[in-house]
Amino acid sequence: MGSTTSKVLRSVAVVAAFGMLAAACGSSSPSGSSTGSSSTTSGGSGGGGTPTASAPGITANSITIGSHQPLTGPAAPGYSEIAPAANALFQYVNSKGGVHGRQIKYTYEDDAYNPSQTTTVVRKLVLQDNVFAIFNGLGTPTHSAVEAFLNSEKVPDLFVASGCICWDQPSKYPYTSGWQTDYIREGKILGQYIKQSLSGKKVGYVYQNDDFGQDGIKGLDYEIPASDVVTKQPYDVNNINVGPQVAALQAKGAQVVALYTIPAFTALVLLQAAKIGYHPTWVVSSVGSDPPTLSGLLTKFSSGKAGGSLLTGMVTGTYLPALNDTSNPWIALFKKIHDQYIPTLPWDGNVLYGESVGYTFVRLMDQAGVNPTRDSVIKTLHSADLGGPGIVPFAFSSGSNAGFTGEQIAVNKDGSTLVPQGSVYTTDDSSSAPSVSNYTQPQPPSNLNS
Amino acid sequence: MTRMPGPLRFAAVRHGLVVIVLAAAVAGYTQIAGSFADFQLAQIAIYVMAIAGLTVLTGLNGQVSLGHGALMAIGGYSAALVMQHDPNGHLPLAVVLVIATAATAVAGGIIGVAAARLRGPYLAGATLALAVGIPQLAVARQFAHTLGGEQGLTVRSPQAPSFLGSSFSLEHWLSWICAAGALVVLFLLSNLVTSRYGRTFRAVRDDEIAAALAGIHVARTQVLAFVVSAASAGLGGALLGVVTSLVAPAGFTLVLSIALLTGIVLGGLGSIVGAVWGSILVVYVPQWSTDLAHSLSFSTVMGSYFAVAFYGLVLIVVMLVFPSGLQGGIVRLWGMAASRVRRG
Numbered sequence: 001m002g003s004t005t006s007k008v009l010r011s012v013a014v015v016a017a018f019g020m021l022a023a024a025c026g027s028s029s030p031s032g033s034s035t036g037s038s039s040t041t042s043g044g045s046g047g048g049g050t051p052t053a054s055a056p057g058i059t060a061n062s063i064t065i066g067s068h069q070p071l072t073g074p075a076a077p078g079y080s081e082i083a084p085a086a087n088a089l090f091q092y093v094n095s096k097g098g099v100h101g102r103q104i105k106y107t108y109e110d111d112a113y114n115p116s117q118t119t120t121v122v123r124k125l126v127l128q129d130n131v132f133a134i135f136n137g138l139g140t141p142t143h144s145a146v147e148a149f150l151n152s153e154k155v156p157d158l159f160v161a162s163g164c165i166c167w168d169q170p171s172k173y174p175y176t177s178g179w180q181t182d183y184i185r186e187g188k189i190l191g192q193y194i195k196q197s198l199s200g201k202k203v204g205y206v207y208q209n210d211d212f213g214q215d216g217i218k219g220l221d222y223e224i225p226a227s228d229v230v231t232k233q234p235y236d237v238n239n240i241n242v243g244p245q246v247a248a249l250q251a252k253g254a255q256v257v258a259l260y261t262i263p264a265f266t267a268l269v270l271l272q273a274a275k276i277g278y279h280p281t282w283v284v285s286s287v288g289s290d291p292p293t294l295s296g297l298l299t300k301f302s303s304g305k306a307g308g309s310l311l312t313g314m315v316t317g318t319y320l321p322a323l324n325d326t327s328n329p330w331i332a333l334f335k336k337i338h339d340q341y342i343p344t345l346p347w348d349g350n351v352l353y354g355e356s357v358g359y360t361f362v363r364l365m366d367q368a369g370v371n372p373t374r375d376s377v378i379k380t381l382h383s384a385d386l387g388g389p390g391i392v393p394f395a396f397s398s399g400s401n402a403g404f405t406g407e408q409i410a411v412n413k414d415g416s417t418l419v420p421q422g423s424v425y426t427t428d429d430s431s432s433a434p435s436v437s438n439y440t441q442p443q444p445p446s447n448l449n450s
Numbered sequence: 451m452t453r454m455p456g457p458l459r460f461a462a463v464r465h466g467l468v469v470i471v472l473a474a475a476v477a478g479y480t481q482i483a484g485s486f487a488d489f490q491l492a493q494i495a496i497y498v499m500a501i502a503g504l505t506v507l508t509g510l511n512g513q514v515s516l517g518h519g520a521l522m523a524i525g526g527y528s529a530a531l532v533m534q535h536d537p538n539g540h541l542p543l544a545v546v547l548v549i550a551t552a553a554t555a556v557a558g559g560i561i562g563v564a565a566a567r568l569r570g571p572y573l574a575g576a577t578l579a580l581a582v583g584i585p586q587l588a589v590a591r592q593f594a595h596t597l598g599g600e601q602g603l604t605v606r607s608p609q610a611p612s613f614l615g616s617s618f619s620l621e622h623w624l625s626w627i628c629a630a631g632a633l634v635v636l637f638l639l640s641n642l643v644t645s646r647y648g649r650t651f652r653a654v655r656d657d658e659i660a661a662a663l664a665g666i667h668v669a670r671t672q673v674l675a676f677v678v679s680a681a682s683a684g685l686g687g688a689l690l691g692v693v694t695s696l697v698a699p700a701g702f703t704l705v706l707s708i709a710l711l712t713g714i715v716l717g718g719l720g721s722i723v724g725a726v727w728g729s730i731l732v733v734y735v736p737q738w739s740t741d742l743a744h745s746l747s748f749s750t751v752m753g754s755y756f757a758v759a760f761y762g763l764v765l766i767v768v769m770l771v772f773p774s775g776l777q778g779g780i781v782r783l784w785g786m787a788a789s790r791v792r793r794g
Contacts, residue, residue: 116701119694128486141601145696210601236589236600
């Protein structure tokens, strides 16, 4: 071998060694997989017929579902608790006999909030692990990458963990459905609050530069007069320097700032603003406003110099009961499950979210009858009463795959708790104004509370 | 070397026969393998294209490129953009792929002109900048509207032709398309390598001054190697978009460029067959590591670290046992076995 060749080989080897290091630091392909407890007592609330292997992923005594979740990467802070919380709910239901005697097995894989990894893990779940459905796949950019694939495979794509209106296209993507209040509906309700309670103030926006942020500001713009909006600042998830955006807000004199941000970026914006002595009223989407998650991030990012006190006065919206409202039977039930199955996780909005969406799935499977198929579950989604912990009804019908229809304004009182205030509003994705809801939340089923 | 009989004298014929055998093997394997195995085969085929291209550039022509992930991005985005301008799908997939490959070849030519002036670490640095910079163009405010920003662009999946039957899955069809692409690339590159051009590539790698004295235009040869290499990577990138129905910046990170480099070293620097071994390792070893971590029932966080550590361990062991890559090791083992048979 000539000396030049060995020189090439040597430099390639050095570079490859560097590459392994980069791969070790940067990439990760772990996966969290867990199954419920082993109780096999038959039970559930449905009746009639014997459970059989009625669909892929369903056997006489189990239902296997899968998900993609950001267990690592930029969206992991906070959101990585959602799947373990849903799984805790499933384990609790399994311990009560499961759904129609079937144990729920939940396999969630890490995609690091990277759409390319989402495509691989979801194909593995569907094509190799034969899951019955993809449940609560998290993220707008990530889930967009697999929506077409799941629908072409006719796999139920239930309760996507994102408020993008793109999950509500029943004619194009009949198997995909939302769950949380979509960003346009939420934006309208937050916008209405800004218009009514903070009227005449200069408003600025910070939003994630994808469908998540763009839907949100669309909803805000329906309600807030355009003349009040002084600046709209986008950010990209892979660039954590939000200095320019915050400086622009301050320079334009925005007195109210609406944020369509994931928790890590809410914290970054708040810290940057505090650093330059800028204190507007923050109005934040429900996906980026959970107090325990934010105060943790604030403390971590500032190495202990800041904390939850920066959150006081922050306005947000909510479609679930308040975390600390222990008189609410759903909160009492979910807190009990949290304490029993996932005591190491904080009791925060992500855990409440995970348990709530898990309950909606249990309710759906219960309503779908003893031997559901992939198609019958979608039919059930459109027709059944899926009432649960939500304070507003779902929009599910044959013409809509959207989730919760509204929100209530909540204000962060002391840095750590959200206090709901005013009426509960429901609305749609059009430009018409939100209306006051008269929905009553149902009680948890008695067989879950025993 | 003993003289081959009849038409086997011609390298192109020999390469053609190997390609036919490989095609039959792929068709047979996908018949018995499941849908996810089809998907993995498609991934391997995509890596084969990019890694074989990089082998020609780095292994045969001596130019190190840390930026082949960026070239794949150019191929992928070109395909996605062509498809967006053809919303009704009038253009056959083959035409889209040829356009994407040509676009990447042009980009490779431009980069190659700059690269021909750079040597060693400077070339590595320049191509590293490409790997980091090009995918970020999609996020830049000026282009985000056209290139889809962080969320990327969706790529239409082709339909399997109806004569293959309704049970012929999309994954199955995609794995055939990718395998066909990889075999075409392997065939063309093998012929190139054994031709006059292959010899000039190696001459320039081994000693530029001697090559120039022998009448070889060094810079032109280097640019040509870059164009060929970029075209292969571009086809791979376009097919990556088709298989995952998505092109997004996060799919073409520096980690991808490094994985390609890992592939050429593991497979055997400078060997086209080695590119196939390298691709198989790059796709399967991380998968096996993750599966192993699963089966040892580590916690999620532990499992993720274990998988990465195990991957690193496998790479180290392969390099220690086969310092000239898997292909080099196989050739050596084959030679040892053959000489023993002859002696015995």
